[in-house]
Amino acid sequence: TLLFCVKAQYEFPTEFEFGVATASYQIEGAWNDGGKGENIWDRMTHQRPDLIDDGSTGDHACLSYYKTDEDVGLLTDLGVDFYRFSISWSRILPNGHANQINQEGIDYYNELINRLIAARITPFVTMFHWDLPQPLQEIGGWPNPFLADIFVDYANILYKEFGDRVTDWITFNEPLVICEQGYSTAGKAPAYTQDGIGGYLCAHTLLIAHGKAYRLYYRDYFEEQKGRVGITLDSRMYMPADEESQEDLDATERAFQFVLGWYANPIFSKEEIMKSRIEAQSQEEGFLSSRLPSFTDEEIQIIRGSADFLGLNHYTSEYCTTLTGSEDVPRPSHSADIDAFRYQSPDWESSGSVWLKVYPEGLRKLLVWIKQRYNNPEIMITENGFSDRTGTLADCRRVNYFNSYLEQVLLAIHEDEVNVTRYAAWSFMDNFEWRRGYTERFGIYYVDFEDDDKPRTPKMSAFVFKNIMQTRGID
Numbered sequence: 001t002l003l004f005c006v007k008a009q010y011e012f013p014t015e016f017e018f019g020v021a022t023a024s025y026q027i028e029g030a031w032n033d034g035g036k037g038e039n040i041w042d043r044m045t046h047q048r049p050d051l052i053d054d055g056s057t058g059d060h061a062c063l064s065y066y067k068t069d070e071d072v073g074l075l076t077d078l079g080v081d082f083y084r085f086s087i088s089w090s091r092i093l094p095n096g097h098a099n100q101i102n103q104e105g106i107d108y109y110n111e112l113i114n115r116l117i118a119a120r121i122t123p124f125v126t127m128f129h130w131d132l133p134q135p136l137q138e139i140g141g142w143p144n145p146f147l148a149d150i151f152v153d154y155a156n157i158l159y160k161e162f163g164d165r166v167t168d169w170i171t172f173n174e175p176l177v178i179c180e181q182g183y184s185t186a187g188k189a190p191a192y193t194q195d196g197i198g199g200y201l202c203a204h205t206l207l208i209a210h211g212k213a214y215r216l217y218y219r220d221y222f223e224e225q226k227g228r229v230g231i232t233l234d235s236r237m238y239m240p241a242d243e244e245s246q247e248d249l250d251a252t253e254r255a256f257q258f259v260l261g262w263y264a265n266p267i268f269s270k271e272e273i274m275k276s277r278i279e280a281q282s283q284e285e286g287f288l289s290s291r292l293p294s295f296t297d298e299e300i301q302i303i304r305g306s307a308d309f310l311g312l313n314h315y316t317s318e319y320c321t322t323l324t325g326s327e328d329v330p331r332p333s334h335s336a337d338i339d340a341f342r343y344q345s346p347d348w349e350s351s352g353s354v355w356l357k358v359y360p361e362g363l364r365k366l367l368v369w370i371k372q373r374y375n376n377p378e379i380m381i382t383e384n385g386f387s388d389r390t391g392t393l394a395d396c397r398r399v400n401y402f403n404s405y406l407e408q409v410l411l412a413i414h415e416d417e418v419n420v421t422r423y424a425a426w427s428f429m430d431n432f433e434w435r436r437g438y439t440e441r442f443g444i445y446y447v448d449f450e451d452d453d454k455p456r457t458p459k460m461s462a463f464v465f466k467n468i469m470q471t472r473g474i475d
């Protein structure tokens with residue numbers, strides 16, 4: 001007898017959409033042109049170049065502010081269904097407040113949006129990808145609860161100006177990074193170090209801001225514009241070091257709850273595990289009340305259910321086990337509250353970023369975890385990608401990364417019936433990689449930052465990605 005082993009060759013469903021992603025500060029440049037105000041990344045890169053690996057800034061970045069035509073041309077060549085970009089708050093509102101609107105900023109995004117639509121590319125817009133107007137930092141930034149309403153005023157202007165053509169909105173990109181790295185561990189601007197306190201206050205404002213921006217859309221715009229509003233959260237896949245160990249399983253659960261659950265629970269579920277843990281920790285530390293502020297009933301109503309889809313940024317995974325006691329974890333801190341030791345397997349392929357190790361199965365496992373925990377929400381993968389330090393055009397390792405991660409997306413769709421509807425590669429082009437400056441490159445287009453004109457060249461990954469979109473499958 002003959003045995004035929006036919007490996008099912010899954011395809012991406014016809015409705016499944018592909019795109020590439022960027023963020024305003026990382027690509028636009030023109031930091032003080034076109035009426036734009038100063039934001040916290042302008043301020044930090046100018047005043048503290050020592051915090052950026054190569055001492056660089058996003059002053060010029062990829063000059064995308066001046067290259068709308070060229071960039072949309074490249075996106076058209078590539079054949080994407082959508083383009084995920086972010087709007088620079090200080091380009092629209094130079095001082096952060098709605099009293100002074102910068103028409104040049106509105107014109108710039110109108111031009112970009114109109115050209116995309118003319119090329120049949122859906123604009124997928126992030127309202128906030130980390131570049132807070134500096135004047136809003138001067139009043140405390142996100143830990144100041146008044147920022148929620150100030151953000152909603154900004155969101156209102158975006159719906160009003162662009163909502164007739166933009167129907168896919170993301171309020172925030174990665175609140176975890178905004179709050180944890182911005183206010184607790186100094187990994188991102190404004191680089192504050194109020195660990196265990198600043199991050200929680202930031203998240204409190206941010207969740208209310210998100211919820212109110214969502215409600216505003218449904219109150220004033222949905223009927224006419226018929227769009228949808230979501231949020232983008234970042235998470236690694238967390239796995240127990242030893243699957244048989246209850247302690248490791250608990251540590252894994254805590255990692256999930258304090259990273260993804262921190263933001264996903266209030267919006268997508270009723271779980272509130274962080275509350276009791278931080279309350280207990282705070283008490284031990286001598287605080288008179290929990291370091292985690294609580295929401296009023298009215299705020300809970302606003303936040304619960306306030307997303308039409310879950311945007312997911314995923315790059316890598318981690319194993320979790322208990323802290324051995326020898327680690328020096330400061331208190332109070334988010335890490336001490338999590339109380340889990342997280343690490344990556346030395347067997348996983350490395351990249352140009354210390355934190356990014358390749359473990360494709362993690363993406364499928366995470367998608368299934370989200371489906372189960374959050375009642376099968378629509379998931380859009382809003383970022384996934386691979387870095388190197390050379391920028392080589394023969395970027396075989398990036399090609400392998402996309403192939404293997406997308407294979408896992410196919411399995412999640414076809415074998416686990418996860419409702420994942422979009423995939424965006426990070427990134428469209430090499431860009432200003434935050435505190436890593438220009439030392440790490442994620443682009444599928446190479447950018448020559450030495451050249452004043454910042455020319456773009458497709459890497460091998462751009463051709464492979466194009467082929468995947470065209471054939472709806474992986475070679």
Ligand code: GBH
Pocket residue numbers: 023173174177187234313315354355383426433442
């Ligand atoms: C994304 O975040 C961002 O949205 C995007 O702007 C960025 O360019 C892209 O990643 C690539 O980095 O150095 O150990 O402190 C992904 C989630 C969270 C990954 C913060 C890097 C820093 C880890 N990021 N993390 S560490």
